[in-house]
Amino acid sequence: MSDAADLWKQWHEERTAAVSAPYGPLSLAGTHWLDDHPEGRLPAIPGQWRADGDALVLTASAADGLAVEGQQVDGEVRVAADATVTLGERHLVAIAREGLWAVRDFDPAAPTRRAFQGIDITPYDPRWSVEGRFTPYESAREIRVGNADGKERGLGLAGELTFTLAGRRHTLRVARQGDGRLWAVFADATSGTSTFRFRFLYPQAPDEQGGTTVDLNRAVLPNCAFADHFICPFPPPGNTLAVAVEAGERNLTAPNSV
16 A cells, blocks of 8 residues: 555544544534524523623523533633533533524534444545645635525635646635635535535645645545534535546445445
């Protein structure tokens, strides 16, 4: 086995461990938007929750069993975006999207995590790893795209990633993450048939000339493939490749297939 294939195998093993970890995407049991619960009472979650500027305000008694940074909540506490409130083994994470607040309920005992059998993935093939070129936009752009929960939200785009497969040139509109890596939301000729309806790709940070590797062997399922409560964005216009990408993660392993 080649060094590249060995590294890919290690990546796949680490990826499987991450998604099936106690608080990985498989453990998301619910996403509760505060706008849907104006009284501040969330399903199966104690306390009262309300938005207040740049934070959530949680009001609870000691009997509710909630804690922040190991300290029991008994009264009122502010919870910033991405902060975690614990309830026994559960992690309640505050999120904010376009001015709206929600609480995500991560439960290691979630049925999706208990039922997990693995990820169907195509064996490594060096033909799906090619050189790419990132061209940034003069200024960041934001477009509205559909999300897995049926709503439209903004998707920030930093530029375009071009690459060639089997003599054909392709372009993906991509975002750029805080660590410099790129993020592509894409579909292809296999989407919705032999693979999930869309996938994500995270090429490494481009070099000074914009060069990076487009390794479709590392195309991954979006979080909404693991739990229905994620709000993954759909591919932006132009990000459906006219080629069958027979590489990367395809779908969750069906329980009767192992």
